[in-house]
Amino acid sequence: QVQLLESGGGLVQAGGSLRLSCAGSGRTFRNYCMGWFRQAPGKEREFVAAIGWSAGSTYYTDSVKGRFTISRDNAKNTVYLQMNSLKPEDTAVYYCAARGSVTMSNVAHEYDYWGQGTQVTVSS
Numbered sequence: 001q002v003q004l005l006e007s008g009g010g011l012v013q014a015g016g017s018l019r020l021s022c023a024g025s026g027r028t029f030r031n032y033c034m035g036w037f038r039q040a041p042g043k044e045r046e047f048v049a050a051i052g053w054s055a056g057s058t059y060y061t062d063s064v065k066g067r068f069t070i071s072r073d074n075a076k077n078t079v080y081l082q083m084n085s086l087k088p089e090d091t092a093v094y095y096c097a098a099r100g101s102v103t104m105s106n107v108a109h110e111y112d113y114w115g116q117g118t119q120v121t122v123s124s
Helices: none
Strands: 004-007 010-013 018-024 033-039 046-051 058-060 068-073 078-083 092-099 118-123
Touching: 004 092, 018 033, 018 092, 018 118, 033 068, 033 078, 046 068, 046 078, 058 068, 078 092
Parallel strands: 010 118
Antiparallel strands: 004 018, 018 078, 033 046, 033 092, 046 058, 068 078, 092 118
8 A cells, every 4th residue: 555645736937847746655665656647627637757666767748848857766755746847738736646567657547546636836
């Protein structure tokens, strides 16, 4: 069992930055691939980024490449999402998720555990 708690969301102007954190419980945190997803009002949940066990592998959706960076600190059981050059279309509730597999995924139902989400609002 893994419990996840996101933090770091808020209101920021376009072009600004935020860093989201996701703290995980459990000694097996390092055995999970981690992902970030987001859901805007009236839209389906969409993949943002994923990171492998050792942080050596990362994967991003095209719309955030070059602006967002996913990282993890297994000693702290925490995964991060650094978001730069934010745009109004990045506004959404952001969720972190854990996948008990050696392979990363961009498919929401392939993740086993989810946090409660944190709101990110980017004003124009």
